[in-house]
Amino acid sequence: MSLLTVNQLTKSYQQGQPAVHNMSFELQRGESLGLVGESGCGKSTLARCLLRLEDIDRGEILLNGVHMEKLHGRKLRPLRRHIQIVLQNPAAALNPKLTVRDSLVDPYEQFKQELALKHFTVPSLDRYVQQLLEAVELPASLGSRYPHELSGGQRQRVTIARAISIEPELMILDEPTASLDVLSQGAVLKLLSSLQESLGLSYLFISHDLAAVYQMCPRILVMKDGRLIDQCSREQLFHEERHAYTKELVSMY
Numbered sequence: 001m002s003l004l005t006v007n008q009l010t011k012s013y014q015q016g017q018p019a020v021h022n023m024s025f026e027l028q029r030g031e032s033l034g035l036v037g038e039s040g041c042g043k044s045t046l047a048r049c050l051l052r053l054e055d056i057d058r059g060e061i062l063l064n065g066v067h068m069e070k071l072h073g074r075k076l077r078p079l080r081r082h083i084q085i086v087l088q089n090p091a092a093a094l095n096p097k098l099t100v101r102d103s104l105v106d107p108y109e110q111f112k113q114e115l116a117l118k119h120f121t122v123p124s125l126d127r128y129v130q131q132l133l134e135a136v137e138l139p140a141s142l143g144s145r146y147p148h149e150l151s152g153g154q155r156q157r158v159t160i161a162r163a164i165s166i167e168p169e170l171m172i173l174d175e176p177t178a179s180l181d182v183l184s185q186g187a188v189l190k191l192l193s194s195l196q197e198s199l200g201l202s203y204l205f206i207s208h209d210l211a212a213v214y215q216m217c218p219r220i221l222v223m224k225d226g227r228l229i230d231q232c233s234r235e236q237l238f239h240e241e242r243h244a245y246t247k248e249l250v251s252m253y
């Protein structure tokens with residue numbers, strides 16, 4: 001069974017065309033699936049629908065075969081625990097009033113009753129935070145800092161540490177390196193790859209950056225105007241006859 005199955009998902013905002021129109025795809029356990037398309041094509045709306053931050057108009061979202069599309073409130077807890085998101089702007093993702101340590105402990109405190117961690121141990125919260133910082137290659141001493149006392153790259157590593165802290169099955173990475181300089185981008189991509197392997201994570205990797213998608217994702221979905229218009233392996237993206245729009249995206253790159 002697929003980890004995530006999306007069937008004919010449609011989402012409209014108040015006016016105009018649906019932002020996501022009739023999208024269907026599957027994401028397998030352990031897969032890193034790319035999602036590309038120009039600005040405004042509906043990538044972030046799709047991510048928000050998968051996280052159930054938006055109600056959808058029509059369609060189905062199944063996580064491990066369980067329908068998520070109609071759940072609300074506390075019934076969404078399994079989804080909150082199994083899907084985590086890392087966004088483009090780490091400054092907005094972290095609470096400025098919390099130290100790194102407190103940000104990292106927060107998801108654990110919320111979900112500890114239902115967690116069965118396989119990779120991290122919690123002999124004490126300090127030791128747990130130390131393991132999380134180690135996993136994202138940050139020194140333990142950063143635990144006492146506030147987000148504004150970190151560089152952009154360090155902040156993004158903290159948001160990644162927070163996302164992996166409860167060992168989700170799926171991470172939605174929405175332009176995770178877009179706000180970073182080129183050197184930090186490469187380092188964060190490398191980190192994400194190694195975490196995927198060591199923690200057995202699955203990724204939906206959303207990006208404008210075709211080189212990053214190529215590096216991270218063996219399979220790639222192409223969206224245009226809210227629709228899924230093409231899907232292919234990363235080799236096919238650059239080397240085979242593809243949908244005219246996919247060729248245009250590649251040629252613009």
Ligand SMILES: Nc1ncnc2c1ncn2[C@@H]1O[C@H](COP(=O)(O)OP(=O)(O)OP(=O)(O)O)[C@@H](O)[C@H]1O
Nearest residue numbers: 013014019037038039040041042043044045046208
């Ligand atoms: N909260 C909202 N209310 C109304 N319209 C919205 C809202 N959020 C997004 N849209 C519209 O939905 C469409 C898809 O936007 P979305 O942010 O999902 O695209 P995107 O592919 O993620 O773009 P980008 O790559 O620039 O982040 C756009 O036309 C956008 O203007």
